[in-house]
Amino acid sequence: MDAKTCLEKLKLIGVLSFATVDTQGNPQIRNISAIHYEPDGMYFFTARGKNFCRELLENEKVQIACFEACPAKVIVRQPPISTRT
Template sequence: MDLATCLKKMKLVGVLAFATVDSEGAPQIRNISAIHYEPDALYFFTARGKNFCKELMEDGRVQILAYTKYKEMIRLSGKAYAAAENEQKKWMDIIFEEQPYLANVYPGDTREIGIIFCIDKAEVEYFNLGVNPIFRETYILGDISVKEKGYYITESCIGCGKCMRHCPQKCIEKGTPFVIRQEHCLHCGNCYENCPVKAVIRK
């Protein structure tokens, strides 16, 4: 898998879930399909009067989730910002042309209540629960650095193999220390809870 394929899959899924936080710090989620994909950015449409727009303006952090028919989850985490004033019309026209149903929702010039947001820096996580063992990988859109996540076995490992026996995905390999195959890890924490010497750390 790679970034371009993930974006293509998101486009194929079409209707995605967008999560933001509101002014009270509560999670907010809704479906958005008015999205245009460029190789290096996503542009999406909403209306200025929606809480979604308010949340994007005030905070901007957004996670976008696509679930494919092959049981793949693709999750994009980034910060959205309002596209430049002089590009608003261009992207709006493209999105309305690509998705004719939008003209039923916002007929004629009522689309002028719309606003285009852009995301051009994001972490894109691919997670496939439909294969055995499960498979995950992370890709980067734009110029950002991302934090490592998940569980890792440190030098404190005594090689007892308890983690390996408790791993639902059998993704821990023998070694000094033992090693978690990150691309197959569920992040369930069973190795962490069962290690007798606390050699497993969580990042």
């Protein structure tokens, strides 16, 4: 599945689960709902003081999982294009 198709499918989902890894190598999962989609990517917000923000800055790899009504699995494995602090 190409990036454009993934983004189109993700738009149908209200909440996405983001998986990161903390400083001890433990997996951490957060549900994110404030998401804005563009044709070439998506944007979400998190507070600078949150562990989630720190984990993204220290290790830009993230996995996103979601579920929709139709039987399709969408997994995104891509470092962010840019991270602002």
